[in-house]
Amino acid sequence: MTGALTDVLDAQRDEERRRAVRILLRTPLLTPRDAEYALVRRHAGYLAQWFAREAGWSLHTDPGVARLRKVPGDLGDGSRAARVRDGGARAREPFSRRRYVLACLALAALERAEAQVTLGWLVDRVVVLAADEEIARAGVAFTMEDRDERGDLVAVAQLLLSLGALVKVAGDEQAFVNRSGDALYDVDRRVLAVLPVTRRGPSLVDAREHDERLTAITEDLLPDTDDGRNRMIRHALTRRLLDDPVLYYTDLSPEQRAYLDMQRGPLLKRLTEATGFLAEVRAEGIALIDPTREATDFGMPEEGTEGHATLLLAEFLSDRLRAGARAVAIEAAEQRMVELIREHKAHWRKNVRDPGAERALTAHALHRLSALGLVRLAAEDVVPLPALARFGYLEATIIGKRKEP
Incomplete structure (x- = not known):
C-alpha cells in the first residue's frame, strides 16, 4: 500500500511539474495575483534546474514574482509582437x-x-x-x-x-x-526589476546596428570548447522547439543539423517527458504539439470571423502549395478573401462588407499564419511552408454504395 501511494504522489508531482513548465512557456512572468504563481513557486527548484540545463534560461523566483528569462531561439522573428488582450481594436494591434x-x-x-x-x-x-x-x-x-x-x-x-x-x-x-x-x-518595483532579459547591460555594448546590439545583449557566454559549443547548439535547438510552432531543418546551420541528426531521439524524449508535448517529426522538420493548449498563445483554428477567415485562407494557400506554387501574390490572397466574404457574409460580422475589408482580413490571417510558422511573408508575396499542408483537404471519397431504404 505504501508503494502504491508513493507512486500516486510521484505521478501527481510529475504532472504538476509538466503543467508548471507549460505555464512558464506561455506566461514567463507571474505574480501572486496570478492563480498559477503558487504552483510555479512550489516547484521552483526543479524548474530552475530544468530550464537552465535544457534551454539555458534562468528562472528567478521570490515572494513577489516568478520570472523565466526566455531568450528566443530566432532573434529575427518579428511575427509575434507584444499585444494587449483587452481594450478596443486599435489597442489590441500588435506592438509597432x-x-x-x-x-x-x-x-x-x-x-x-x-x-x-x-x-x-x-x-x-x-x-x-x-x-x-x-x-x-x-x-x-x-x-x-x-x-x-x-x-x-x-x-x-x-x-x-x-x-x-x-x-x-x-x-x-x-x-x-x-x-x-x-x-x-x-x-510594482519587483516586477520592473526583472522585466529586462539580457546577458549584459545595453550600455556596455558598442555595436550600433540593431541586430548586432540585440545579439550582443542576449549572447550566452560559454567556454570555447567542444562541450561548450555542443551545449550552445543544444540550447538553441531546445529554445526553438519549445518556443516556435515549427522547427524547419532548412533554417538550421550545418552544425545544428548534424547535432540534431545524432541527438534527436534523446533530445525529444527529455522535452516531451518534461512538458507533456507530443513530438511530430516529418521530413521537413519537427513540431512539439501541446494537447492541453496551456502553452499555446496562437491557436489554429480560432473562433469568430477572423478565425474562420484565417482557416479558409490557409486552405487556399495549402492547395496552391500542393499544386507546386513556391509563392502566392498577396494580391491573389486578397482576391480569394473577396470570394470568401461573398460566400460567408451571412454569418460573418457585418463590417466585412465594407470597401477594403478584404485587405484587413487578409493581413490579419497572414500575420497569424506567419506567427504559426505556416507561411513566410515577403514584400508582395506569401510563401507557403510545408506545415501548412495539414490544413489542405482532399475531395471526399465515398466507399461502397448507399443502400436504398
Missing part, C-alpha cells in the same frame, strides 16, 4: 516599433517614479525622455498631443498592467485618451 520605443521610455520613467503614478505624469516624463538626441536622430518623436499617441501610451500601460508592473488604483484609460480624465496606478 513606435510602441516598443514608447514602452522603453515609459519603463525608464517608472524606474524613477514614486510608488504611485498617473498617466498624465507618465506623459510628461515620456515627452522629456523622448527629446534625447539619439532618439531624435532615429526619427522618433512623441508630443502626446495626438489622440493616436495617447492611445499608444494607454496600450503600453495596459501591457504593463497585464505583466503586473502596474496595478490600477482608480480612473479610466479611455477617459485619458479623450482628455476627460486620468488613471492612477501602483508601481
Whole structure:
C-alpha cells in the first residue's frame, strides 16, 4: 500500500511539474495575483534546474514574482509582437516599433517614479525622455498631443498592467485618451526589476546596428570548447522547439543539423517527458504539439470571423502549395478573401462588407499564419511552408454504395 501511494504522489508531482513548465512557456512572468504563481513557486527548484540545463534560461523566483528569462531561439522573428488582450481594436494591434520605443521610455520613467503614478505624469516624463538626441536622430518623436499617441501610451500601460508592473488604483484609460480624465496606478518595483532579459547591460555594448546590439545583449557566454559549443547548439535547438510552432531543418546551420541528426531521439524524449508535448517529426522538420493548449498563445483554428477567415485562407494557400506554387501574390490572397466574404457574409460580422475589408482580413490571417510558422511573408508575396499542408483537404471519397431504404 505504501508503494502504491508513493507512486500516486510521484505521478501527481510529475504532472504538476509538466503543467508548471507549460505555464512558464506561455506566461514567463507571474505574480501572486496570478492563480498559477503558487504552483510555479512550489516547484521552483526543479524548474530552475530544468530550464537552465535544457534551454539555458534562468528562472528567478521570490515572494513577489516568478520570472523565466526566455531568450528566443530566432532573434529575427518579428511575427509575434507584444499585444494587449483587452481594450478596443486599435489597442489590441500588435506592438509597432513606435510602441516598443514608447514602452522603453515609459519603463525608464517608472524606474524613477514614486510608488504611485498617473498617466498624465507618465506623459510628461515620456515627452522629456523622448527629446534625447539619439532618439531624435532615429526619427522618433512623441508630443502626446495626438489622440493616436495617447492611445499608444494607454496600450503600453495596459501591457504593463497585464505583466503586473502596474496595478490600477482608480480612473479610466479611455477617459485619458479623450482628455476627460486620468488613471492612477501602483508601481510594482519587483516586477520592473526583472522585466529586462539580457546577458549584459545595453550600455556596455558598442555595436550600433540593431541586430548586432540585440545579439550582443542576449549572447550566452560559454567556454570555447567542444562541450561548450555542443551545449550552445543544444540550447538553441531546445529554445526553438519549445518556443516556435515549427522547427524547419532548412533554417538550421550545418552544425545544428548534424547535432540534431545524432541527438534527436534523446533530445525529444527529455522535452516531451518534461512538458507533456507530443513530438511530430516529418521530413521537413519537427513540431512539439501541446494537447492541453496551456502553452499555446496562437491557436489554429480560432473562433469568430477572423478565425474562420484565417482557416479558409490557409486552405487556399495549402492547395496552391500542393499544386507546386513556391509563392502566392498577396494580391491573389486578397482576391480569394473577396470570394470568401461573398460566400460567408451571412454569418460573418457585418463590417466585412465594407470597401477594403478584404485587405484587413487578409493581413490579419497572414500575420497569424506567419506567427504559426505556416507561411513566410515577403514584400508582395506569401510563401507557403510545408506545415501548412495539414490544413489542405482532399475531395471526399465515398466507399461502397448507399443502400436504398
